[in-house]
Amino acid sequence: MTEGVLRPVHGAGVVATVLIGVVALTEVLVAVLAWLTVDAVELTPLGAAVGRVLSWALLVGFVGAAIAFIVWMNRARHNSEAITSDQRHRFRNVWVFVGWFIPIENFCIPYAVMQDIWRGSDRSQPMLGLQHRDTSGLVLLWWLCFLLPNFSISLPPKYVFELTVFATISAALSVAAAVLAARMIRQLNAVQVSGPTASPAPAA
Numbered sequence: 130m131t132e133g134v135l136r137p138v139h140g141a142g143v144v145a146t147v148l149i150g151v152v153a154l155t156e157v158l159v160a161v162l163a164w165l166t167v168d169a170v171e172l173t174p175l176g177a178a179v180g181r182v183l184s185w186a187l188l189v190g191f192v193g194a195a196i197a198f199i200v201w202m203n204r205a206r207h208n209s210e211a212i213t214s215d216q217r218h219r220f221r222n223v224w225v226f227v228g229w230f231i232p233i234e235n236f237c238i239p240y241a242v243m244q245d246i247w248r249g250s251d252r253s254q255p256m257l258g259l260q261h262r263d264t265s266g267l268v269l270l271w272w273l274c275f276l277l278p279n280f281s282i283s284l285p286p287k288y289v290f291e292l293t294v295f296a297t298i299s300a301a302l303s304v305a306a307a308v309l310a311a312r313m314i315r316q317l318n319a320v321q322v323s324g325p326t327a328s329p330a331p332a333a
Contacts, residue, residue: 135321136207138208142314145200149198149310158183159183160297163296164293205317206225206245210249213251218245240269267309268313
């Protein structure tokens with residue numbers, strides 16, 4: 130098997146990692162602000178201003194992180210296919226983008242694409258079909274931690290304490306997802322840019 134041309138992934142991975150970390154940090158700050166104002170009947174002008182800044186920072190950061198991660202994911206998907214060109218991925222490359230935006234399906238397609246990227250980057254089993262290779266526990270943990278905070282809850286404004294607890298749990302999961310994403314990106318980048326004779330599979 131001859132590998133195709135690999136695309137550079139390090140720069141895109143660093144940008145995605147940094148922006149994902151910024152989003153997680155912003156969510157932590159949102160949770161801190163929620164606890165600081167949990168007993169307040171009404172936010173002070175300063176508290177309201179800080180809340181608005183954090184809301185905009187969270188929105189802009191999330192969009193930027195999403196774009197950067199999808200760019201990295203697209204390059205990693207291309208490299209994965211180039212490394213194991215005779216083994217088919219379950220989804221065509223277009224699903225790297227489309228899979229995030231289809232309701233209900235976006236709960237599973239990006240995860241399936243990432244698992245195939247992980248499997249396809251494994252040079253140690255060239256004769257074994259992609260879907261017969263081991264899945265990654267790291268990818269699974271990342272996806273669960275990423276997915277859970279995105280399930281919004283609807284509570285009346287009077288349930289301030291419950292909303293604050295939810296914001297805290299969401300922030301904790303976002304931090305965990307950011308750490309796992311950074312590890313996943315780093316490990317995939319490392320195994321993809323190693324030479325074609327590399328034998329170890331990516332660590333789960």
